[in-house]
């Protein structure tokens with residue numbers, strides 16, 4: 001069912017859909033430094049929108065502009081069709097979870113979570129019920145009477161999360177909400193967040209450094225670099241069809257082989273990547289002009305590794321195993337080709353370790369089909 | 379551990395003697411039976427009794443406390459506001475000039491501050507009295523409050539205030555409900571500092587006081603010119619006592635808060651997996 005729903009929910013493909021958040025040519029400068037560079041972006045209601053990018057690329061700055069803590073240097077941001085330029089943070093139906101948590105040190109955990117509710121003229125008993133619900137959700141019941149400095153880092157993060165969730169805002173901005181949690185709790189909280197979102201219809205914008213997290217929760221992912229958005233796509237598409245080497249490299253593991261592209265019949269392209277080696281054969285749509293310098297990108301799990309040359313694969317190259325990284329469920333083989341290129345191939349460990357047939361220094365065949373990888377031109 | 383050498387012991391003794399011997403002598407002589415300050419004639423507390431009979435000293439003490447209370451209160455309000463604007467106001471026109479001018483009284487000779495205030499009061503035709511001393515003390519102690527409060531403001535994360543705004547507070551509510559409680563210790567110590575400064579100010583008070591508003595330092599100073607009396611020793615001993623109790627309490631309180639906090643944090647780390 002959820003899979004099906006995911007396919008249906010795609011307002012960004014519907015030209016009639018009205019975005020909840022609209023960035024129009026937004027630029028933000030700090031002095032001479034351009035933190036956000038001419039950014040145009042639509043985020044739709046009920047999306048779970050993930051911002052991914054290296055440190056300092058402007059993720060927090062984008063959030064702060066949405067929450068109202070920074071003005072734009074130029075361009076326009078609108079929420080729900082209303083230009084929010086000049087609207088102070090306390091007048092926006094937006095809540096933010098701060099990267100630094102920003103808990104109130106003089107208030108208890110309970111009072112921290114109740115703080116926003118008390119500002120909203122909610123009846124006392126409803127506030128109590130809501131805070132209890134939040135405490136339960138973030139598993140902080142036992143700590144309700146403590147002050148923030150009396151709890152651990154991960155617990156502080158949960159308090160910040162609970163506090164921002166408490167008001168059930170229309171738009172919730174989460175700046176690295178789960179970074180300090182251990183893996184198990186993080187996964188639980190991710191599902192909690194998705195659950196909350198399904199129940200309340202809140203729109204989430206989430207910053208994360210953890211691409212697995214982005215893949216799990218997000219409806220769409222925006223990959224940023226130095227104040228620009230490089231690509232916005234659904235998790236599956238951003239993984240399978242990145243638009244540039246930067247994105248391919250940022251999301252997941254990838255092999256990149258550079259070469260000259262020449263189109264053949266039926267969408268097939270040859271990539272001449274090394275003297276004396278047969279070209280890499282790959283499909284590309286639309287076609288790429290003859291002689292273009294291109295980058296062939298293929299994920300390690302799409303590269304098969306075998307002792308014998310497979311008969312039916314479009315691409316097969318021989319190499320020598322340099323290194324094996326054993327990760328339990330999978331192993332990654334680093335294979336050196338005669339040209340010096342190192343290609344990573346990943347294989348599922350369906351057999352026990354002791355019976356593995358490929359080891360260091362073995363000569364092996366790497367192979368993949370003509371649709372396994374893609375050709376990138378930037 | 380390093381041995382406590384003779385050299386260290388000697389310098390410590392000398393240093394402390396230099397600092398505290400004069401006060402010690404003053405305290406001892408305040409319990410002197412004899413009226414002659416420098417001749418020891420046995421233990422007595424009679425000068426303390428006489429001190430509390432002395433109308434002039436009691437009046438002056440009352441004026442001093444009133445002045446110190448009001449001036450430190452005004453200085454705390456104004457100094458906190460100035461600190462807030464300087465630390466949180468961002469870049470505004472004349473910010474550097476403003477911050478320079480706030481801190482100028484720290485280094486301004488008191489004689490000049492006093493004289494200029496005197497000229498001002500004369501110019502606007504203000505009768506000198508308690509009111510003028512309060513104004514003068516507010517002026518010079520406000521910058522001390524501002525220094526203390528702004529260092530506290532600068533050291534806490536701005537996003538805490540932003541979180542309050544984000545959760546629906548108006549800027550004033552954010553200040554009242556979040557900023558003020560957090561900087562309260564600094565505000566209180568700023569008030570105490572201003573109070574102490576006002577309590578023992580002689581120079582500025584003598585410029586700005588009127589005939590009916592003599593403060594204790596002025597009274598002591600003029601009395602001493604006619605000769606040191608055991609009463610003054612007794613009075614000074616009481617003042618030393620008050621200041622000592624105040625300082626010790628303040629440092630004990632802040633030390634206790636700090637050790638409690640450290641212990642809490644240690645406990646929290648152990649409870650990490652709760």
Ligand SMILES: Nc1ncnc2c1ncn2[C@@H]1O[C@H](COP(=O)(O)OP(=O)(O)OP(=O)(O)O)[C@@H](O)[C@H]1O
Pocket residue numbers: 030033035053054055056057058059060061062099
């Ligand atoms: N107030 C400011 N003044 C000057 N420069 C700033 C300011 N705030 C942010 N910057 C700069 O803008 C850039 C983007 O900062 P931002 O905080 O948005 O990064 P980020 O993507 O959130 O990084 P991280 O993942 O480390 O949190 C950084 O280079 C930062 O130094």
Ligand SMILES: [Mg+2]
Pocket residue numbers: 059060061099175
């Ligand atoms: Mg950030």
